[in-house]
Amino acid sequence: MKVSEFIADRLEELGIRHVFGVGGANIEDMFAAVQRRRPRVCMVLDKHEHAAGTAADASARVTGGLGVVFVTSGGGAMNLVHSMAEARTSGVPLLAIVGEPPTELQGIGAFQDTSGRGGAIDAAATFGTVSVWCKRVERIEQIEQVPRLLSEALDAALGAQPGPAVLLLAKDVQCADLSVERPLPPYVPPDPPQPDLAAVRSAAALLRSGPVLIIAGDEVARANAQPDLASIAHTLDAQVAVAPEARDAFDNYSPRFVGISGAMGGASVERALARSAVCLLAGTRLPLLARQGLEQALSQKALVSLGRKRSFVKPSETLHVEAELRGALRALRLELGAPLPTTSSRHRPASPERPLQSVLDSRTALRVIEAALPDECVVIVDAGNTGATTVHDLRLPRDSRWLLAMGMAGMGYGFGAAIGAAFASGRRCFVIAGDGAFFMNGFDIHTAVEHRLPITYLIFNNSAHGMCLVREQLLLGGESGYNSFRRSHLGAGIGAMFPGIEACDCRTTTELADSLAGALRGSGPSVISIELDRVEIPPFASFRRLSAGRSTVGRGSSDEDH
Numbered sequence: 001m002k003v004s005e006f007i008a009d010r011l012e013e014l015g016i017r018h019v020f021g022v023g024g025a026n027i028e029d030m031f032a033a034v035q036r037r038r039p040r041v042c043m044v045l046d047k048h049e050h051a052a053g054t055a056a057d058a059s060a061r062v063t064g065g066l067g068v069v070f071v072t073s074g075g076g077a078m079n080l081v082h083s084m085a086e087a088r089t090s091g092v093p094l095l096a097i098v099g100e101p102p103t104e105l106q107g108i109g110a111f112q113d114t115s116g117r118g119g120a121i122d123a124a125a126t127f128g129t130v131s132v133w134c135k136r137v138e139r140i141e142q143i144e145q146v147p148r149l150l151s152e153a154l155d156a157a158l159g160a161q162p163g164p165a166v167l168l169l170a171k172d173v174q175c176a177d178l179s180v181e182r183p184l185p186p187y188v189p190p191d192p193p194q195p196d197l198a199a200v201r202s203a204a205a206l207l208r209s210g211p212v213l214i215i216a217g218d219e220v221a222r223a224n225a226q227p228d229l230a231s232i233a234h235t236l237d238a239q240v241a242v243a244p245e246a247r248d249a250f251d252n253y254s255p256r257f258v259g260i261s262g263a264m265g266g267a268s269v270e271r272a273l274a275r276s277a278v279c280l281l282a283g284t285r286l287p288l289l290a291r292q293g294l295e296q297a298l299s300q301k302a303l304v305s306l307g308r309k310r311s312f313v314k315p316s317e318t319l320h321v322e323a324e325l326r327g328a329l330r331a332l333r334l335e336l337g338a339p340l341p342t343t344s345s346r347h348r349p350a351s352p353e354r355p356l357q358s359v360l361d362s363r364t365a366l367r368v369i370e371a372a373l374p375d376e377c378v379v380i381v382d383a384g385n386t387g388a389t390t391v392h393d394l395r396l397p398r399d400s401r402w403l404l405a406m407g408m409a410g411m412g413y414g415f416g417a418a419i420g421a422a423f424a425s426g427r428r429c430f431v432i433a434g435d436g437a438f439f440m441n442g443f444d445i446h447t448a449v450e451h452r453l454p455i456t457y458l459i460f461n462n463s464a465h466g467m468c469l470v471r472e473q474l475l476l477g478g479e480s481g482y483n484s485f486r487r488s489h490l491g492a493g494i495g496a497m498f499p500g501i502e503a504c505d506c507r508t509t510t511e512l513a514d515s516l517a518g519a520l521r522g523s524g525p526s527v528i529s530i531e532l533d534r535v536e537i538p539p540f541a542s543f544r545r546l547s548a549g550r551s552t553v554g555r556g557s558s559d560e561d562h
């Protein structure tokens with residue numbers, strides 16, 4: 001059996017339905033092996049390796065399982081680095097198979113050589129730092145090691161500290177014959193780390209002394225542990241804030257919900273923290289953007305944290321229960337004697353059918369979007385002003401998922417991620433991104449067109465790298481406007497380029513509401529460009545202090561050119 005067939009069999013056995021990637025000579029055998037197993041497992045051809053990596057990442061975040069990506073050597077491998085770094089920092093389990101030139105040509109000027117020999121760059125060193133595991137089968141004589149290496153890679157990706165595992169496989173290794181027993185002994189994934197029950201008892205005792213503020217992180221929804229968290233909040237009569245990447249951890253319409261913690265949050269979390277005596281961090285380490293503005297108050301509270309890693313805040317004084325989050329929350333819930341809720345979450349208040357006609361700014365647009373979002377959808381939020389304002393303002397509907405890549409906070413995550421999320425969930429996905437993010441990584445819209453995926457892209461078109469323009473003016477005092485650019489008609493352009501896509505440019509609330517309604521009636525992809533005349537100052541704590549009540553910035557001294 002060929003190595004490529006062996007790996008494809010393993011993926012099928014693991015229940016992988018889609019492998020994302022971009023082809024090339026040094027990975028084509030892996031592609032072919034997967035395609036031979038259609039429809040049980042299929043290759044999805046992305047348009048950029050970054051998109052393939054983020055599609056695998058989103059697929060893993062949505063399912064709580066493993067995402068898989070295949071890329072070729074050289075530029076293909078290098079294009080994958082950013083998405084691996086995101087997955088590594090955010091602890092997302094991925095398996096990346098990266099092709100390399102045939103072993104006999106490595107180090108002697110092979111095409112796209114990444115072997116580290118003969119002056120070639122070393123892909124193992126590159127991926128070593130952005131993965132939790134990276135190894136290469138160095139010589140063709142070592143192919144019998146492939147089954148063990150694959151198990152090692154899966155163990156690392158799915159282990160106590162999940163993340164991307166990268167297996168570097170030369171073309172001749174992929175094609176070589178492997179002697180394996182049939183049927184294959186099944187792969188058994190590692191057991192998730194269990195909580196120490198004495199630590200859980202101490203945590204429960206401290207929390208009972210209350211009052212409690214819970215700050216929940218993205219591990220909650222990824223572990224499918226929202227009901228356990230809701231039950232604990234109810235039993236402790238706690239208020240609940242969420243980290244920016246975790247709007248899906250708790251019902252946004254609950255009276256207990258106090259909003260987003262940190263730089264993109266509001267004063268309600270500060271007030272709730274001031275009222276509390278104990279703070280429970282559930283599945284968040286509380287990195288800077290999730291804690292900014294709360295540090296002083298947090299230093300005076302008793303802290304309990306649950307999750308795979310210790311919190312960044314007072315790590316030595318925090319009562320930490322180190323475990324997979326669902327197990328930890330379940331153990332705490334049982335210790336507190338808290339029953340699971342019988343209903344999932346409250347219904348949203350009904351919103352008026354059609355908004356009053358007005359010109360769009362970001363926050364008005366988000367109110368229209370919020371009213372249109374269906375329950376059980378996936379919202380994927382990109383970077384920049386658009387991302388920050390969405391994090392601050394957009395309440396997530398019932399039983400929906402929220403994906404925000406805070407690991408690298410790289411622009412353009414949403415375009416590839418939506419492909420993975422749509423395949424993995426089968427639900428309608430909404431990408432909320434700036435025009436700069438679209439220009440950077442937006443062409444995976446074509447993959448959504450190809451597969452008729454239910455994705456609506458909402459592009460906030462302010463003709464600028466808005467966040468950078470705001471920084472340029474508020475923080476640097478500059479007026480040159482190098483961060484703004486000429487206006488584009490993205491809806492019209494994308495509509496003309498991709499036959500079959502619903503695409504438009506919207507200037508008013510009513511146009512936006514009608515376009516969203518149209519997008520929801522259809523079953524395929526749609527693009528709505530939200531035309532913004534001004535670059536707004538987003539609700540970021542550091543900007544609020546400097547903006548002196550202004551809500552927008554000028555476009556700079558080169559305004560007349562635009």
Ligand SMILES: Cc1ncc(C[n+]2csc(CCOP(=O)(O)OP(=O)(O)O)c2C)c(N)n1
Pocket residue numbers: 383384385386387409410411433434435436437438460462464465466467468
């Ligand atoms: C890959 C990457 N490069 C650069 C940045 C730095 N950066 C943060 S926000 C931003 C501008 C975002 O512009 P756009 O997507 O149009 O959103 P807007 O801020 O205008 O809403 C830049 C360049 C980044 N986050 N990611």
